Amino acid sequence: MQSKRRKSSLNSVVVKWADRAGVERAVLEYAARIRQSHPEVTRIVWFGSWVNGIPMPHSDVDLCIILRDSNKSFRDRIPDYLGGRFPGGMDLFPYTEAEFRKLEAGSPSFYAAIRSGREL
Secondary structure: OOOOOOOOOOOOOOOOOOOOHHHHHHHHHHHHHHHOOOEEEEEEEEEOHHHHHOOOOOOEEEEEEEEOOOOOHHHHHHHHHHOOOOOOOEEEEEEEEHHHHHHHHHHHHHHHHHHHHEHH
């Protein structure tokens, strides 16, 4: 009995690319919106493969948002800065200024990754 499963071709090629210009435009628009609607934001840093490496088509955007202060826990802050349409995944790290300073001692490699990013 012959299998009903289609046989894949060894000659098939799928080409995917990362839309750098589209992602950069979306990140800059996002940063402008966040700054306008959240006066507690003192800095926004874009870091990770989109800034310092070679992004893959499904690479997410890594953003560190530094706040003057917050009465919410780290995880409870994240939804406050989500929203809008974005072309792909986004990882947000909303640290207060005090938490960000502590990150240098507590997680030096992650702190260095953020510091190597692009200030928006």
